[in-house]
Amino acid sequence: MxxxxxxxxxxxxxxxxxxxxxxxxxxxxxxxxxxxxxxxxxxxxxxxxxxxxxxxxxxxxxxxxxxxxxxxxxxxxxxxxxxxxxxxxxxxxxxxxxxxxxxxxxxxxxxxxxxxxxxxxxxxxxxxxxxxxxxxxxxxxxxxxxxxxxxxxxxxxxxxxxxxxxxxxxxxxxxxxxxxxxxxxxxxxxxxxxxxxxxxxxxxxxxxxxxxxxxxxxxxxxxxxxxxxxxxxxxxxxxxxxxxxxxxxxxxxxxxxxxxxxxxxxxxxxxxxxxxxxxxxxxxxxxxxxxxxxxxxxxxxxxxxxxxxxLPGGAESRLRPVLYNSWEATTFAVNEQGQRELAAKAAKLGVELFVMDDGWFGARNNDRAGLGDWTVNPKKFPEGLKGLIDHVHSLKMDFGLWVEPEMVNADSDLYRAHPDWVINFPGRPRSELRTQMILNLARNDVKEYVFGFLDKLATENDIRYYKWDMNRSFSEPGWPEVAGTEQRKIWVQYVRNVYEIIDRLRAKHPKLEIESCSGGGGRVDLGILQRVDEVWPSDNTDAFDRLRIQEGFSMAYPAKIMSAWVTDVPNMNTRSTPLGFRFLTAMQGALGIGSNLNKFTEQDSALAASMVATYKRIRATVQTGDLYRIASPRSSDVTVNEYVGADGRQAVVFAMRHSQEYNTAAPTIRLRGLDERAVYKLESVNNKLVERQGQFSGAYLMNAGINVNLRGDFDATAIVLERQ
CATH class of the missing domain: 2.70.98.60 (alpha-galactosidase from lactobacil brevis)
Structure with a gap:
């Protein structure tokens, strides 16, 4: 034996x-x-x-x-x-x-x-x-x-x-x-x-x-x-x-x-x-x-x-920072002054990472041109990116940048010079989805081009973070430069080369972090997660829809990698939810803000700063603790998720009421994962506890439970437990 x-x-x-x-x-x-x-x-x-x-x-x-x-x-x-x-x-x-x-x-x-x-x-x-x-x-x-x-x-x-x-x-x-x-x-x-x-x-x-x-x-x-x-x-x-x-x-x-x-x-x-x-x-x-x-x-x-x-770095990888992304505030109308102003507003809220999204490069004024030309637009940034990056750093934030390395527009210098670089069947129409085509990264010359510009950007600029997007799926998956019997290797070699590019980038720039995005959650799996730090689960940031999306995501993947943003209302599905509800939904993952801060009122900014401060207090528990799904949005009018810290010293409960029928009682929440014999001090971030805010045993909290005073549609709270 x-x-x-x-x-x-x-x-x-x-x-x-x-x-x-x-x-x-x-x-x-x-x-x-x-x-x-x-x-x-x-x-x-x-x-x-x-x-x-x-x-x-x-x-x-x-x-x-x-x-x-x-x-x-x-x-x-x-x-x-x-x-x-x-x-x-x-x-x-x-x-x-x-x-x-x-x-x-x-x-x-x-x-x-x-x-x-x-x-x-x-x-x-x-x-x-x-x-x-x-x-x-x-x-x-x-x-x-x-x-x-x-x-x-x-x-x-x-x-x-x-x-x-x-x-x-x-x-x-x-x-x-x-x-x-x-x-x-x-x-x-x-x-x-x-x-x-x-x-x-x-x-x-x-x-x-x-x-x-x-x-x-x-x-x-x-x-x-x-x-x-x-x-x-x-x-x-x-x-x-x-x-x-x-x-x-x-x-x-x-x-x-x-x-x-x-x-x-x-x-x-x-x-x-x-x-x-x-x-x-x-x-x-x-x-x-x-x-x-x-x-x-x-x-x-x-x-x-x-x-x-x-994940890269394993248990030693850092907690995900609170980020701000400029997309919803500016879309393609990006310029240095506008980004500076947004960065200043974001810093006041406690943001730690400022990410400039699409529109900073080439002739990128809409989604019909510019993809593939990864040079800074001189009209929008006459002195390059350094001035903006220095400003962001002066505000005590890291700087991140949106890229879509695998794509090209027909209206781009790259495509005019290399029309053969896209995935295609010769003599057949080339489908353009979102007016873009896919570069054939299975080819070594294309792979080296993509690595080259990403490396150059990171070398010449102090970029801590790439938001790597992929906004369409394959079509016409031809590779005409190789023998016909070899062409279907494209399905494997393309992915291997994407992996290689990211691996080489991270080896050369060890502080660089990457988010995987594919029009939302189109590239979320344990293969890409060996190479990136977080993922974008969905382009839908509606706080109610996100509860279902995030529940399904949590079946397989941890909160630490789940980028979750607070954005403006009404959302893409025309629903409006209170700012506090939006924050409490997003605080159950890696918190980000995507709202147009230029439209925030003083009250909005004060609430946002308070929520960011609360999130930082509970961030380690949410990102590295044990998740207990207590009530599901699929079967209840209340979603309840509990996170228990790895050392057991802190827990946090998110209770989210979607809708309320007349005269229904406040829900009783029986917690899980606590030490029965320990005593915990409870605090609601917005005073929604029916019980007094005091101290209770783990046995009481798990067996008798607590009640929260959630009234009306889209009312929510977070309850922080500290072990005494």
Whole structure:
């Protein structure tokens, strides 16, 4: 038996190794603090899934991987077995993890165990085809303290001829056989992203995906499956998230034999990836975990994991600053004097980062021209950006800049010089969405151009922050400069080069921070989050709509990365909400202000400054604490979210009333995550507590609860708890 040494703690309690292997049975057990995952090699050499769920600590308890018998000629044994990474070959009629084609048309692929390697918390298992030297290395990494398992695969062509990969998934996740499972996933559209969906899983297949070249607003690459009876704080939940910012796909299927599995990775739509002899293809990481106590712990696991293991800087990354963005105040009518005036007003509110949005470059006076010409407009900024940046710094704020590096307008010097640089099919119309086209970043010369101007801007100016936007999806995804058989690699190479540009920028400019934006939440996933500091969840900043968007976002992603702005009313959907309600909605993420400060009254400015000061007091709790979703905007006229600080010393409760029926009682809020025996001092930021503002035990607050005096539509409060 191979086993990493167990620890003997007080009382000599044995802590299981993260990765155990029993040679005699050829089984592996991967353990985290709250889950276990097991697989084994059958007598026929196939790698089969054995277990995924609550902790089991003895690998010796696992039976070897069984080889079943055929039920009928229509139901061969392969359809009854839970293969860990099935190739498309033999009588396998479910979703394959890998499908290939050889030059002679042979597409059969049957994978068998060849070898493995364990190194600390990493496990590599090598599978090989039964005839050809086509090799797949399955990569597993255990994050024991976070309860997360990372999976991916590397496909290698060891033959002497080209092999074309037609479908390359990152992992197949098998659940315990059974019925009654429920699927939770996130859907949406522009301005209405991350809407929570919950539905039964039936026989057949459910697909969520993006074919748009980026993560997309329509589906997010995250799933959760429960046993049919889970809630926020009870029940078994299996969950996963894909780290990829291009075309992706997840297939959730249930077989007639009660097997439920999720297979996900690169989208096989319009996919073809030829591998010459010796070449490899690595699939994106697919992260998974298990909660025995509901959706709340599942989200909190993902939040902590993302903050500490995914984001640049990990647990050491700084808290997100309060920012101001100039877009709504000026749109394209940008000039130095106007930006100076806005910066001065923002600084008085306590803003820490001033971001100048679109309109500062080229002939950018509207959305029909200028994209691609990333030089400062000399009419708007005669002395360049330095004067404005120095002014912003004198106000004790950092300076940020909006860019859209992947796009070009037809009316631009760049496009006139390089019309071949855009994604296109020769001789076919080039679709312009928002009057712009997409530069082909799969090309190395285009990649170097984009890196070059971003690097030059950051080198010549003291820029702390890029707001990186992407305001359209792919169309006509041609790459005419390469052979026809190679062109569909664009779906993968484009994303890889976006990643490379950001990685190089951050390496050269270590203080530079980046926000990912794609017309709102069109590029939010664990792949881009390895490279950026926050994301823009939606272009819709209506405070009521945002409650639903932010709830769905919180299922998968932490508040620290969720940029949330206070903007003017009426909003794009014509709704008007009070300024205090708008602030309290935005204070549940990374607070920003996008309002036209030139229109603020003295009362508006005073309230805004007070709210910013309150946010700074609770910022660490919101951005790095544990989130408890107490009341949902999907099922209640009140939304209640509670954040408990990592050290337990502070908690904050946001209670948001959307609407009120006549003579309805103030809601009672029973808190969670507190220390029962501790005493907490309560304070409402706007005196909405029905109880006296005093001290209460954690037991009282969680069992009896508190009442808030919310009356009328869009009334809200935040209650700060300090442990005594």
């Amino acid at each position: 191979h086993r990493i040494a167990a620890l003997c703690l007080l009382g000599c309690i044995s802590v299981p190794a993260q990765i155990q292997y029993i040679e005699s049975r050829k089984v592996w057990l991967l353990s985290t603090s709250n889950s276990a995952y097991a697989m084994g090699v059958g007598a026929d050499g196939a790698l089969r899934h054995l277990y995924w769920g609550a902790p089991i600590w003895r690998a010796e308890d696992l039976a070897g991987a069984p080889v079943r018998r055929d039920i009928s000629s229509f139901d061969p044994r392969q359809m009854l077995e839970a293969e860990e990474f099935p190739g498309w070959g033999g009588p396998r009629y479910y979703e394959p993890a890998l499908k290939i084609a050889r030059e002679d048309g042979n597409r059969d692929l049957v994978l068998r165990y060849a070898s493995h390697r364990i190194q600390q918390n990493d496990l590599d298992i090598v599978l090989k085809d039964i005839n050809d030297p086509i090799e797949v290395t399955l990569h597993y990494r255990v994050y024991p303290e976070h309860g997360i398992l990372r999976r991916s695969a590397t496909i290698r062509n060891g033959t002497a001829r080209t092999v074309t990969v037609e479908s390359a998934q990152s992992a197949t996740w098998n659940l315990p056989p059974g019925e009654g499972y429920q699927l939770t996933y996130l859907t949406g559209r522009w301005a209405a992203e991350t809407q929570v969906n919950h539905e039964p899983i039936h026989e057949g297949q459910k697909v969520i995906e993006s074919r748009k070249g980026h993560t997309s607003h329509n589906f997010n690459p995250w799933f959760a499956i429960d046993a049919g009876d889970a809630g926020e704080e009870h029940g078994s939940v299996w969950f996963g998230a894909l780290g990829w910012s291009g075309n992706w796909r997840m297939a959730i299927e249930q077989t007639p034999y009660r097997q439920v599995r999720v297979t996900g990775g690169l989208n096989s739509f319009d996919f073809s990836y030829p591998l010459k002899p010796g070449e490899t293809l690595e699939t994106p990481p697919f992260y998974g975990g298990f909660s025995s106590a509901g959706f709340g712990p599942a989200s909190r696991m993902m939040h902590r994991f993302t903050r500490e293991q995914i």
